[in-house]
Amino acid sequence: MTANFLTTRRAALAGLSATALTAGRVHAQVPKKGGTLTFLQNAEPTSLVSLTTVGTPSLTNSAKTTEGLLEYDYDIKPKPALATEWKISPDGLRYEFKLRPNVKFHDGKPFTSADVAYSIQLLRTVHPRGRNTFANVAEVQTPDPLTAVIVLSKPAPYLIKALTAAESPIVPKHIYEGTDPLTNQNGNAPIGTGPYLFKEWVRGSHAIFERNPNYWDPDLPRIDRMVCKFVRDAGARSVAFENGSGDIGYRTPVALADLDRLKKLPHLVFETEGTSYSYNVQTIQFNLDSQYFRHLKVRQAVAHAIDRSALLKAVAYGYGTVSHVPIAPGLKEFHSPELSPYGYDLKKAEALLDEAGFKRGPDKIRFRVPMDFNPIGDESRKVCEFTRAVLNRIGIAVEIRAQDLSAFAKRVYTDREFDFTYNGHSNLFDPTVGVQRIYWSKNFKRGVPFSNGSNYNNPKVDALLEGAAVENDPVKRRQMFLDFQKIYLEEVPDISLYSPLYLTIKNKRVHEDSPTADGVESNMSRVWLDA
């Protein structure tokens, strides 16, 4: 019944594919002004500006005060924000941005191209992803205060998609210049160009933003205040949605088991828009140096034993899309529709294990192996329990190993003392940024989380990924990614399972909260509330 709910909803929305951002969804209603929006967030941010950190809680809050050059519609097509026009040279090496005039920072100082140049250089140095995203930036020219030109040494076809407020924040040069960005207090009390002013941040509790009366769009923002509450407990968030003390939350902010019950409540709305900027794909990741999983046959056997649909149903109540490949189904341009050649077939699995030399012992067990899991996400343990149950049937005895996040990162990425683990990666806005890092042999970097943890090394794959990273022709680029996924499916360096469905839950009085690809991670300048 929940599946039906989603398909009919999706069908209804497909008919209104969002090309016009400002129209929001089905309203001819006139936006009302005023009110306070209560935004429930799942965890505490470590900084209110996503400059040195890209943790989701920081991303959620950063864009409210600090904006980006562009915005994107649901298909990740760019729209104006701080930049009003842009031109990319045919060779893909010059990006010229015309900047919006008469924009002021919250402290009254003007926004100019100098801030853009400074921010991009800063992102290159301290931003966890910016280093790679802007790696090819040779310089940022500022011929006049309202023009910024990014000059690249090599093409970067993903760059134009990287310019949302949360991903590439444009920060005030006059506040960061000459200071240490890691400890600059702007991260605790941000000044930016955004529609909301920072009011207060009580750690462990909440952050409050207020309407910026001098915002560059005189009609925006529409609400008076945004209160961001950090509520770590999913049950508490459920209660808050129910009794109306919480207006909006995203990334499925309640326990999946609660969704059915909440969907029956008339005052709640569930939407899937605004989640296309960072699809996640959950995988079972192998350590290709493990004594067991270095053997292709063993990996194939495990692949034969996992029924993705059953797993999705068991651990996520079906809230997600099965994916055989690491590029999420949501990234339609690059996702390969090919299925894994290793379908659910326990007999084949057993045969392969026998062939690999791991026969069943007198106790019916072929070998014992520990399984780790990324502790973020309530479903992690369940996936391991599911895996343990199914692998038990083919004679592999799995022992689940628990540890906290830091110990997990150290074990998998630094010490590499693992055999296989349940993990998840965000595709981010482009496979070069989100997917290459996992399968590119040159990104095998011990000590760096979410790098090539498996130690996968295939020169053909390397060539494809490196080619796609600088390929300007979208058709050629797409083919490179498809070819990569074909090899991936055969070699099974890890097993992609599913892409979680991230729902935004909101009170029906909230409108136009997610007109862009990044949904509520945007500056939410257009959101308005019923009286």
Add this chain to the structure above:
Amino acid sequence: MRMGRRIARTLRRTAIHAVPTMLGIVVLDFLFLQLMPGDAADVIATEAGSATAETMALMRERFGLDQPVLTQLASFLGHLARFDLGYSPRFNASVVDIIMERLPNTVLLMVTALGFALLVGIVVGSVMAAWAGRWPDRILSVVVLLLYSMPGFWVGLMAVVLFSVKLGWLPNDSNMTIGSSFTGWALIADRAAHLVLPALALASFFVAVYARLVRASMLEVQRQDFMRTAHAKGLHPFLIQLRHALRNALIPVTTVAGMHLGNLLGGAVVVETLFGWPGMGRLALEAVLGRDFSVLLGVLLLSSFLVILANVAIDLLHAWLDPRIGEA
């Protein structure tokens, strides 16, 4: 002994004793914490879902995480000597600020819970002692024993189901209605409403402890000589209970309560997590998981300081309650 001189002696003794103890605690804890795998940079990178070797190196270098252990320890002690608890890489703020944000919340919660537990515990224990062996005692004994046996957080969960979910009378998260601007009585009422369930969850266990203790002590005291003298003097039995038995029973009770107060910081971890109470317990847990040693050591230091303080307070309280207690 005169009270004033007594206080001075106790304080002096404590100070001489306390400083090396706290120092020892800090050093040992620091070394012990190094055994935890991973560091703050690992956590921040993993939480974020992305990292590069360079940004992690930058962070480590900035916060001295790549230094050898003894260098870090020396640096920490150096800061401590200047009454500076250091800087948190995770929260990007000074440790003192972070702790001060949360400390009042924990103090409020614990003092409320303990105060409530003491009050109820003493009353219940007195009633049990007064009617010892008869049915009020027996019934209350069962109730008290149940309270003693139920996990506090479970009591909290059941209370949430009843008062928050089913009845909707009380909130189940945080310590106030965020974003509201109450003043005066409305403010107090809002804070109080949020305080009820967490304090109840914490207090349930303590009520049982104090009740049992008061009962046992009062029964013990009743059989002593001076009580028989008081009886012989013809004093009203209830007055006897109140003035003499209770006063003497308060000694072990306050000792235990003092110990509990001293354990203020770690004791509330589970309840604070359950109710999203922004207190020190949750802060400590977050610091452990986030490998934020600066904050964690700050919390541990504060905790040991509080224990020592609590011990001093108990000593002085005892001297007042029973002047016969001489030098320990």
Add this chain to the structure above:
Amino acid sequence: MTVGAERTDLGSRPVGRKGRRLRAFLRNPTFIAGLAILAVLVLIALFAGLISPGDPQDMVAQPLLWPGDDVQYPLGTDSLGRDVLAQLVYGTRASLLVGVAAAAIGLAIGMVVGALAGFFGGWVDTLLMRLVELFQTTPTFLLVIVILVIVEPTLPTIAVAIGLASWPTVARLVRAQFRSLRESDFVMAARSLGYSRLRIIVQEILPSALPPVIVAASVMIANAILTEAGLSFLNMRDPNVISWGGMIGDGRDQLRNAWFLTALPGAAIALAVLSLNLVGDGLNEILNPRSDQ
């Protein structure tokens, strides 16, 4: 015969009261009640396989069935479709094992430290008491959590962690006993007879020091079970083993519609702890006859 005579001559030691003791045990209703419940729990733990055959971790049915919905699953199922009754039954093992092991470790360390401190006094005492202080000023729960971060949580490591955090109370208790007993007549007599110190500690003083320790033991097991429950709730538990605390943690998400998932394991914990407290109270009444009804 000579040794026996010597023994009885060594002052007021409670030797000939063994028979009376035993009868006192059996007549105390609190003790008997607690023991009975505990015995039932131990039996459930031992015969878990017979009571609930099959793997309790197996996903056997539709998730979130309420107790009574399906006769096959009298206590319902959890969010993964596992039988709650089977989980409760198997959970007995984890809780009791951790409880007893943790208490045993705490007792062992505490008794050694306390005996040494109380008997020798002087600098040994000061040193050991400083150690006790060190442990006691650190919030216990945090200490356990830190230990479990250093070594991953499994049943053995959890037991060791809890034991390591709980020995100071025992040490204090034993030390107090030893301090008062070391000056008593029978000890002086033993010394004058040239008994070695080790013999005096173990054979002379320890038996008399035991009664409060035995009472404390039952409380320690109870506290260990409660601590393990709290840790499981915070997800610091052995993922390969079912525990009551873990069940509460798992069931927390379903607090609104399937609150029996948290209520039932919590009640089980309360029952186990209750039985241990009854046993402890009973023991206290029997072994310390001063505190009477």
